[in-house]
Amino acid sequence: MSMLATALTQFDEVAGRLDLEPQIQQHLRHPRRSLIVSVPIRNDAGDLEVFTGYRVQHSMTLGPSKGGIRYHPDVDLEEVTALAMLMTWKCALMGLPYGGAKGGVRCDPLKLSPRELERMTRRYASEIHLCIGPDRDIPAPDMGTNEQVMAWIMDTYSMQRGTTVPGVVTNKPVLLGGSLGRVESTGRGVAYAAAEAMAHLGLPLAGARVVVQGFGNVGSVAARMLNGMGCRVVAVSDVQGGIYNPEGLDVPALQAVARAGQWVRQYPEGEPISNEELLLLPCEILIPAALGGQLTAGNAGAVQTRLIVEGANGPTTAEADRHLRERDIFIVPDILANAGGVIVSYFEWVQDLQFFFWKEDEVNSRLRDILTGAFHRTLRLAQQEGVDLRTAALMEAVTRVAQATKLRGIYP
Numbered sequence: 001m002s003m004l005a006t007a008l009t010q011f012d013e014v015a016g017r018l019d020l021e022p023q024i025q026q027h028l029r030h031p032r033r034s035l036i037v038s039v040p041i042r043n044d045a046g047d048l049e050v051f052t053g054y055r056v057q058h059s060m061t062l063g064p065s066k067g068g069i070r071y072h073p074d075v076d077l078e079e080v081t082a083l084a085m086l087m088t089w090k091c092a093l094m095g096l097p098y099g100g101a102k103g104g105v106r107c108d109p110l111k112l113s114p115r116e117l118e119r120m121t122r123r124y125a126s127e128i129h130l131c132i133g134p135d136r137d138i139p140a141p142d143m144g145t146n147e148q149v150m151a152w153i154m155d156t157y158s159m160q161r162g163t164t165v166p167g168v169v170t171n172k173p174v175l176l177g178g179s180l181g182r183v184e185s186t187g188r189g190v191a192y193a194a195a196e197a198m199a200h201l202g203l204p205l206a207g208a209r210v211v212v213q214g215f216g217n218v219g220s221v222a223a224r225m226l227n228g229m230g231c232r233v234v235a236v237s238d239v240q241g242g243i244y245n246p247e248g249l250d251v252p253a254l255q256a257v258a259r260a261g262q263w264v265r266q267y268p269e270g271e272p273i274s275n276e277e278l279l280l281l282p283c284e285i286l287i288p289a290a291l292g293g294q295l296t297a298g299n300a301g302a303v304q305t306r307l308i309v310e311g312a313n314g315p316t317t318a319e320a321d322r323h324l325r326e327r328d329i330f331i332v333p334d335i336l337a338n339a340g341g342v343i344v345s346y347f348e349w350v351q352d353l354q355f356f357f358w359k360e361d362e363v364n365s366r367l368r369d370i371l372t373g374a375f376h377r378t379l380r381l382a383q384q385e386g387v388d389l390r391t392a393a394l395m396e397a398v399t400r401v402a403q404a405t406k407l408r409g410i411y412p
């Protein structure tokens, strides 16, 4: 099942449960705008290469749309559309004044030189510049993109406007109007969500075994934070495979390995394992923090964890979700677990609009308030309705967007 089919299945189930009017359901199933752009660049050898880029704005009902930009060989319109829809629900669940969007370029960023990456980013940014902006649609990084890519997008947009516009993207370098704490915010939020869920399950964090798929921005920070809370991180992976040590891995040393541009399996103190094996390791906390569609009907029956905290967007297919629930594995869904990034993106945007910047402590404590508040609200709703956390999170989010849609009415 594709990520879009999963997102629509989950939405339709929740719409049915909420007794949503069929017209509103139809309306919310469709993205508001989908833009496909051609991104031609000259490579370093002087030859022309043409990439395909996307920006999908699912909803702008609660405010300008917000969502990351992904550079990955699997990016396509369906995936971007699914991710845009998830962003609508995530922003609504967190009570942020945003709709949802997502973008991406189908490419392998590891095969591009820094100059090629810059040229591709600037061309993509100029192709989408008419539909983005601080009061329209505000991109941020996702897989394969980073602060530098955001700086190029901000610069390209600002050049087109003739004035510096820091609020057009978030997760920029701090020097250009980025927020303190933004880089770590998603992983930090994942760790907060994991801690709240463990407390709810009555399981101690001290000594709890953690497995993380995807040791990137989200996964590495979540691993480091949970390690700091007393957990034992026993396995982590990247695109090349994973490393496993039941005694616990040295997370800061692994971060140094990753920062040095090496693969985690090059770290000597553990046993190399595949990404497929990693998902099936015995642990208390499993954090998929790489791609979507990793937990499927094929492997959900063999997963050996008590808790799944979805760092990645859409890592669990609808069938896997059912299997895991039947097996009493508690899941903190993506739109709740990884919302730390968009929460601090919101803080960054507010700071940019006001040209007034906050201290890191303030950013982190406001992040914790919003995320843990949303966790407990969602948990209460799940208990009241007798549903799982994903269904409750979607119920709350869809209710907000549907109510706002009704209040605004349908134009014209």
Ligand code: NAD
Residues within 6 Å of the ligand: 141, 142, 143, 144, 145, 186, 213, 214, 215, 216, 217, 218, 219, 237, 238, 239, 240, 275, 289, 290, 291, 292, 311, 312, 313, 338, 339, 341, 342
């Ligand atoms: P990243 O590029 O920093 O890291 C991704 C990691 O996953 C890398 O270690 C990469 O090697 C690994 N990876 C890639 N393909 C893989 C595969 N097939 N199997 C195993 N590992 C693989 O990306 P990120 O920003 O950490 O994003 C990770 C996930 O979190 C994505 O699903 C993204 O949508 C989601 N997310 C990110 C943010 C954010 O603020 N960065 C916010 C919300 C959700």
